[in-house]
Amino acid sequence: MEVKKFSATGKHLRLVLDEADVEGIPRRAISNWVTNLDQAYEKMGELMGGYPYNGNIITIASVADYPGGWAVAGNPILWYKPYIKQELQAIASSGTWSFGIMHELGHDFILENSNTQWVFHEEMFANFRMYYAVEKLNATTQQDRIYKGRELEAFYKTNGEGSYAPGE
Numbered sequence: 492m493e494v495k496k497f498s499a500t501g502k503h504l505r506l507v508l509d510e511a512d513v514e515g516i517p518r519r520a521i522s523n524w525v526t527n528l529d530q531a532y533e534k535m536g537e538l539m540g541g542y543p544y545n546g547n548i549i550t551i552a553s554v555a556d557y558p559g560g561w562a563v564a565g566n567p568i569l570w571y572k573p574y575i576k577q578e579l580q581a582i583a584s585s586g587t588w589s590f591g592i593m594h595e596l597g598h599d600f601i602l603e604n605s606n607t608q609w610v611f612h613e614e615m616f617a618n619f620r621m622y623y624a625v626e627k628l629n630a631t632t633q634q635d636r637i638y639k640g641r642e643l644e645a646f647y648k649t650n651g652e653g654s655y656a657p658g659e
Contacts, residue, residue: 494509494510494511495509495510495511496508496509496510497509497510497512497513499518499521499522499525500525500548501525501526501528501529502529503528503529503532503533503542503546503548503549504525504528504529504532504548504549504550504551504596505548505549505550505551506521506525506550506551507550507551507552507553507567508551508552508553508570508575509553509572511576512553512572512575512579513576513579514576515580516576516579516580516583517583520579520582520583521579521582521583524579524582524588524589527588527628527630528551528588528589528592528593528596530624530628530630531588531593531596531621531624531625531628531630532549532596532624534623534627535596535600535620535623535624536600537627538600538620538623538624539600539602539620540602541602542600542602543566543599543600543601543602544566544599547566549566549567549568549596549599550566550567550568551567551568551570551592552567552568552569552570553570553571553572553575554569554570554571554572555572557571561574561591562574562591562592562595563595564595564596564597564598564599564617565599566599568592568595568596568599570592574591578591578592581633585631585637586631587631587632587633587637588625588630588631588632589632590621590632590633590634593621593624593625593630593632594617594618594621595617596621597616597617597618597619597620597621597624598617600617600620618647622643622644622647625638625640625643626640626641626643626644628640629641634646
């Protein structure tokens with residue numbers, strides 16, 4: 492049996508999910524989110540001085556088989572099906588931009604032909620690239636709570652696991 496697909500394409504990113512993943516989610520919310528991710532992509536490109544995959548559209552695709560994490564960077568970004576609907580509901584209800592997907596997009600910005608090879612600890616730098624976009628765009632994201640723009644600094648400084656100044 493063939494699974495019906497849902498697709499939404501922006502300037503830089505394409506969402507390809509199973510139709511069941513988006514059931515009950517307003518299409519406008521998904522479209523707005525893809526536009527937000529396009530803006531995050533542009534800010535990460537601004538920071539890094541270039542774009543991954545020669546500037547080709549990056550697909551975010553649902554996968555039924557565990558790809559190795561909640562989502563896994565690359566082109567396509569593989570998004571594990573059990574997490575998609577809940578994340579899309581959060582995006583639709585709160586306007587968040589998806590910490591997890593933006594983090595994976597940040598991984599895609601390891602640019603081979605760039606003089607900005609900042610790969611000291613890639614998990615940290617994926618978050619750094621994501622934080623830059625969140626701050627510059629005043630984006631809303633969610634970790635232990637909802638953060639707007641620069642407020643996300645509190646997650647890394649005091650709120651998150653392994654934060655560098657807990658209890659301040």
